Every structure is written in structure tokens, then in C-alpha cells.
Amino acid sequence: MPLSAGTMFAGYTIERLLGAGGMGEVYLAKHPRLPRSDALKILPTSLPGSSATSDEDYRLRFVREADLSAKLWHPNIVAVHDRGEFMGQLWISMDFVPGTDGAELLAVYPKGVRPSLCLQMVTEVASALDHAHSQGLLHRDVKPGNIMLTESTPHRVMLTDFGIARPIAETSDLTLTGFAVGTVAYAAPEQLRGLPVDARADVYALGATAVALLTGAPPGSGRQLAPAVAPVINRALATEPADRYPTCSEFARDLAVALDLPPVTPPPTTPPADSHDAQHAPTLLGLPTIATRPPTEPPV
Secondary structure: OOOOOOOEEOOEEEEEEEEEEOOEEEEEEEOOOOOOEEEEEEEEOOOOOOOHHHHHHHHHHHHHHHHHHHOOOOOOEOOEEEEEEEOOEEEEEEOOOOEEEHHHHHHHOOOOOOHHHHHHHHHHHHHHHHHHHHOOEEOOOOOHHHEEEEOOOOOOEEEOOHHHOEEOOOOEOEEOOOEEOOOHHHOOHHHHOOOEOOHHHHHHHHHHHHHHHHHOOOOOOOOOOOOOOHHHHHHHOOOOHHHOOOOHHHHHHHHHHHOOOOOOOOOOOOOOOOOOOHHHOOOOOOOOOOOOOOOOOOOO
16 A cells, blocks of 8 residues: 555655555655655565565665665766665665656657667666676666656756666576566566576666667567667677677667767766765656656657
């Protein structure tokens, strides 16, 4: 049952529900002490059919992975502020700035967004992923719904939901108590089979996301790509990880060439003196903005 407006949770005051899914609910919530609202994601501590041992493993992994995610700073990654457990539920708080996610954008543009916007989204997410990989973290759930465009201009692309991020050194990508992480249409073959994964699993997911942004549907839908683009996408989606691009940014670079567009320069990656400065505050996962105002495809 979603929490109602005005409910107190872990010191936060719930304002409204922003989204819900298999891994929990996301709320807009007033910070307990600071004059701001955060995105508050609430997850269950106990999973259906799980044992006490697996529940404890789930909780410990959540704490560790939230702590690892909180160490990331990148202009294209939503910042994690805090995490904890309240009345049997795990929670994590993140930056919140209004925006539109890629899934919402595709609902408005079912045949795909314009190539220049796709390239911006892929390039900035690629920069975020390569940074996370350099810090030893995989995202594991890259898809349009986890990519946000900020409402403010110039629009920034934000990668959300590092809450299921896992250290690269951990080889199995079947998560926690046995259910698979990642949306099937965007997940690499080795991830779906529970085999060892590395950064190239995120390369695959970014390639699948590019297909969705360009055509309106993920790979396997039968929608055609331009002849110049197909070889680049095929390399990103190679069944064997060794046949894929070694980094996400190399994929983005070749995609620009294939689309015959100038390469996109991601925002500077040097953190500001105040890492929570409003100038770089990222957006929330799943903010349903398109339902509340006329949808427009943001200019690049």
C-alpha cells in the first residue's frame, strides 16, 4: 500500500508517490532538516518466499551497494545522499530535479526520438557508465526508463537507479535471493544466464537502449536500423562479451560517426567544491512529468 501525503517515514515527510515497481516505490519527500525535497526510494526488507538467511544477505548487500553508489560523483549520475532501515523497510534518498525519463519520451514518440537526441542520451550515459566502471561498479539495469532528461535547460542526461549496482568483482548477476536484475529486453545474454559479468554487460544494455531510442522498441522487435548504424549496434549487442566494445564511450563515438552527427561532449567530470551544489543536482527516477504537462521532445 503506497504511503499517503503527510506520512512520516525515517524523518522524511511524504509529499507524493512518484513511481513504483518490482524493487520498491519512489516518493517525493521533504528532508528532515534541510529546506529541500529528495527522491526517497523505499524497498522491502523481506522478499516473498525468502528465508531469514537470504533476507539478511539482501539487507547487507543493500547497505554495501548503497554505500558504494554514494561514493560516485559524476554530472550524469543521480547522487545518493543517505540510506537506512525504518520499520522493516530499507530506504535510500537521492537528488530530485524535475525531468522526463526515456520510457516516457518513447511513449510520446513511439517511432523513436530524433538521432541527435539519441546520441546525446547515449553519449552522456556512456560517460556515466565508464566512470562507474572505473570505480569498480556495474549498473546492471540500463534502459530508457532509467535515463532522465532534466527539465532545466540546457538539458542534462542523468543515469538513475544505481541502487542495484554491484562491484565488478562479484561474478554472478542473478541478484540477492534469486530473481533476475535488469529488464530482459536490455540485459546481456550472460547476465540472463547468471554467468560472470563485467562492464561489457552495461555496453550491451546501452546498445539495446540506443536501438529503442532510435526505433521506438528494443532489439528483437523487427524494426529496422539505418544500414550505417546496424554494424555499430550489432557490435554492442554481440553475444560474446569479447566481441563488444570495451567501453561505453567507444560505442558512443562510433554511433556518432554512423549517424553522421558531430560527437557530443559530455559535461565536465570534475566535481564542484560542494558536491551537492544545485547546479549539478540530478533528476529522479521515474518522475511522471509527461502525464502532467504537454509533452515535448527537448531540444539538444
